[in-house]
Amino acid sequence: MADRNRATLLELLNKPGNNVCADCKSPDPEWVSVNLGAFLCPECAGCHRNLGTHISRVRSIKLDNWEDDQVQAVAELGNEVVNQKYEQFLPAYYKRPTKDDPELLRSEFVKAKYSRQEFIYPDRQTAYCSGIKEGYLYKRGRDDKGFKKRRFCLTRKLNGHSLLYFIKEKDTAPKCEIDLDSVNVVFAKDKIGVNPNGLQITYFVNGQTRSLFVYADDPKEIVDWYYAIRAAKFEWRRIAHPQQDETELAEGLTTDFTLEGWLQKMGPRKTDGFKKRWFTLDNRKLMYSEDPLSPFPKGEVYIGHSDGGYGVTMGARDVRSSMVYVFTLNTPERDFILSADTREDMDQWINAFKEIQTTEPTSQDLRLLRMLNNNS
Template identity: 45%
Template sequence: MTDRNSRRIADLVKLSGNSECADCGYQPPEWASYNIGVFLCTTCAAWHRRLGSHISKVKSLTLDKWDDEQVEMMEMVGNASAKEKYEQHVPACYRIPKAGDPSVLLEQWIRAKYERQEFIDVDKQTYVRSYLEGTLMKRAKDENKYYQRKFILADNTLKYFSKENAKEPKATINLSELNVCLSPSKMSQENGLQLSYMCDGSTRHIYVYHESGETIIHWYTAIRSIKLNWLMVAYPSASAEELVPYLTTDFVIEGWLSKTGPSERDAYRKRWFILDDRKLMYHEGPMDAYPRGEIFLGHKDDNYSIKEGAPRGCKDQDFSFSLTTPERTYVMSAPTSDERARWIQAINAVLERVLRPQDNQSKMAISENRKSARNSRHSWLSFL
């Protein structure tokens, strides 16, 4: 009986839809929730256990024994049918996780599906409304401490207040200029967000978190929802599916690199680099509020390129590489050969991507900021 049921389970997992995890798409699944009727990867199975056996009962496909009733449930449901039930009303703004995505996103996706059943009952999707108010813990600009701050999301803006009873916001951020990165590892906060936006011609980073994973995903999705509504008005000919990739983007890559100055004689200085879509930023430290500099990455046909090694006449260093733009060549070095390969691959992928109309706004902002900084430096030298 046990061998027969094991063979039945092995045959079921080969069927279309069952050959990948029902929640994140990882292949192959190694577990299953036999009362829900879905096949799962090891990571998602662990989150199902945390739901409690009153919601999801999990078994290994190969290590546990399966009885007739359990196998029949898997035969009757399966991943495709379960998705039709539990994902029938997923809003376009909701980020459906993939294998390897931040754990808070995966956990809350599973809880939203099976515990709260948000995609069965649309009235539970409060994050698709046009207004949200609440408190988040915000990191101070110049110290590694977090303070509770009130945030309001409305009218295509995100505002935060330095005090609960403050009449005027400390900052008003236009959502069109805002990117939200979910749970960057440098924050050491699983329920964290890095908010990056243009402020006085430069990128400004704000770090926030909440003790509740549900709350932070609520804010994250609410920002995506309002941005999607704004983009659909701004680009009426585009479908929601076409606009979704531009709502929020986790950083392509970030980490320590060493960088020279504009002169061939300049020494290498260690900087924290972030590749955010087409913007390459470098900072003195990982949690800086502002970058020291920003580099716009255009298309390879417009005199943008990247290659291993330093140009002739420039100081070379182990694992160096050169990024050429129409304005200048930036020379950097990575800690290891593998890290250099990762950076070159990531930047090359950007340079090969066709520019969108909104990319020109980012290019202009970086250009104006560079011009402003250059004029300030010249004014100071004239004063001296």
């Protein structure tokens, strides 16, 4: 009976929607929530276990034995039926977690979907859906490097939204007011060592990129801020482009960094030595800093199309160095000679640059180029 039931479950994987995880859409799910009838990847199955068996009872297709009534219950449901119920009011700006996203985002999505049932009852989305929000986050100081509790406000203006933060509780004037149009938000668990619930908020000010590092004690609170910023940006896009499809409006509300890590960088003269720098590739913008938590980068470089004089090659011409994994990033202004610690790291950076340099720049990319040129 066990083999027969397992064979039936494997056949059910061929039904539309069941060949990917119900939550993150990763292919070839190997786990099932018996009572929900959802096929799941191992990572999402782990999140389901944390919900408790009163919400989701998870079993392995291959490792566990299945009773007839359990298989029948799953056969009557499946991912399409499950998502029609639990995602019927999933907002367009809400980012479905993928296999590459941090565990925090995946875990909170699963809780929102099944435990809090936010996408069945839209009135449960008030913590992030309105385009306005107020609360407290711990922010890293630009100079003293410590994290201090600060009041943050997301406000709606006539020409868009702004993110504000205040130094003291009773302050009426904000320390900083940030136009949300230039804001990007990424999770920064591995950078903010004091707390895993961290965000890096980047924006353009006075011709360069500023990074704010914040965290919250409650994982739901930091995820709510992430989605509140996405919701506010989406709202303004919908006002500005009322005829555009919601899926298109939601593209690029926030973008994860393409690649980050330590590299050695040679100075502009070939007699200069190498210095260790933290590099962040944010789509077409390459930033390098002395530290992953630097508030401002030491330099920013636009990565354009190969037709415009941009390229990347292994090695470095006329440069003698003991560095092994050296490569050169070519731009019209100068060549950046870089070195990675391993061949794997070097290949990752070279491939990332090549992919960008063979992609046609968008209007937003060209706007970034103008902004960076105005600062140079």
